[in-house]
Amino acid sequence: MPQILRRLTILGVGLIIALGALWMSLAPPHLEVPPPAVSLRDVTIVNPGRDRRTVPRLEVRGGRIAWLGESGIGPRAGVEDPEQLFAPDTERYAGAFVLPGLIDMHVHQPPDTPLGDVELAALLFLRHGVTAVRDTGSFDGAIFATRRRISAGELPGPRIFTCGPILDGDPPFWSGSRVVRDAAEARRAVDELAAQKVDCIKVYERISAEALGAVREAAERHGLPVIGHVPDAVPFSEARLADVQHLTGIVERGEQLTPARIRAIATVSAALQIAHTPTLVFLERVAKLTDYQHELADPAARLLPRYYREILWNPAYDPRLRGLSAGDEDALRETLRNAKLIVKALHEAGVEIHVGTDAMNPFVVPGASLHEEMWELVDAGLTPEEVWIAATRTAGKALGQPTLGTIRLGAPADLLVFREDPTRDLNALQTLEAVIAAGRLYPRETLQEAVGRWQQHFTDPVYDTASMWLAGWLIPER
Helix, strand or coil: CHHHHHHHHHHHHHHHHHHHHHHHHHCCCCCCCCCCEEEEEEEEEEECCCEEEEEEEEEEECCEEEEECECCECCCCCCCCHHHHCCHHHHHHCCCEEEECEEEEEECCCCCCCCCHHHHHHHHHHHCCEEEEEECCCCCCCHHHHHHHHHCCCCCCCEEEECCCCEECCCCCCCCCEECCCHHHHHHHHHHHHHCCCCCEEECCCCCHHHHHHHHHHHHHHCCCEEECCCCCCCHHHHCCCEEECCCCCCCCCCCCCHHHHHHHHHHHHHHCCEEECCHHHHHHHHHHHHHHHHCCCCHHHHCCHHHHHHHCCCCCCCCCCCCCHHHHHHHHHHHHHHHHHHHHHHHCCCCECCCCCECCCCCCCCHHHHHHHHHHHHHCCCHHHHHHHHHHHHHHHCCCCCCCCCCCCCECCEEEECCCCCCCHHHHHHEEEEEECCEEEEHHHHHHHHHHHHHHHCCHHHHHHHHHHHHHHHHHC
16 A cells, blocks of 8 residues: 555656646746836937937936936926936937837737737737727727736736627627627617727627617727628718728628719718727738748748647638638739729828738738838838837727827837938848837847747747647637
8 A cells, every 4th residue: 555655655746747848848937027117318209290309318207208318308306316216227219219109999809818829919919109099899808907017017918909899690600709689789889898998899790780889988988999701781981980990891782892982981980989900911912822832931920839830820720711822812913902992082182091910810920020011001102100109099099198209298108219310211121220119128139139039939849849739729619
């Protein structure tokens, strides 16, 4: 008996050690969150579309811009002498350009699993200068915990605005959506989401006209914008969404996209103050998926683990993309060209355009895809500075934070430091020197090293095997 007990004890200890080793292999690498205090000297402040000026000092305290050291502007009440607060290690940024942080107006948080995807996505947003995001559909509800952790300074990441779960009809397009069959269910859903402190309400294609009307009424009562897909059962002009996603509803059933239809949509959007988030990069990526093997080599995709490229984003496993072939590319490219014509018409009509990506859809990588979307919008006819306006100040106002996306006293300190001015040429996006998120300074090399540690983490045989198995196990649920 004692011998059996000894063997069981040894076996138990070995199992504990093995499980500990497994957990260590799966545990993601962490990036320390710095304090919310920064001082920059001799920088050029650029408020896209408004002004640019060189100041001897910019001070950030408590996550907000506390002092702009130029004639006529002094320290805010309660802030210590800026000379005493000056951090010598930030002298390296002298002569740089400081712009508001970028805002991605259409993202989806990855599933919250022990593999750490949530932490990685948050890091990748920061690495590319995205300091705020609007999550437009959380299927597991984990977005609320992530928002709290980032806000509390427990996790490096962008400021999060969220709609919570998608509201849709029965049956819903996505299984994780909340079904609202009638006005009563719609009002109840909005009331409950408002209690969770959502920032918007998102509706989808299968919601009924009755339920949509009740959603709008309840959302207005709570001061929440209604965004999403124009429902199949509701004409574009009657849906009256505050922000239409993916240019849905432009072409109704039985119609053809014509110049007259484009002009009509632009006129209605301008008259009803309907904004649009076109997510052109998503269309671009779908077109490229016709050559899936070529997409596998995309450097941006390698910022995420292998199971994204080979399983989660593989058309063979996704019923929405299954069957795509090289023969579909021309049609998809034509759809993208038409989308850019629509964006151009909307912009010329004075319609508000938001910069969003639809990350984490196939090969739409957090952060990197926002740079791609900016280029797509320039190709659609916006100037680089107009794109910057859309991705900063315009987005902040739409999110109910009129000082977000601006550089002025008291504004949230979400800032980017560039060696060259990217409002003149988007190629200067590559000269990003540092990211300041909620007043916390992350030098470029710190973020790059953190991304490098994650990429090393991916190659760990235990992590790679476990993550591929988990992804394969989840696929049948699609």
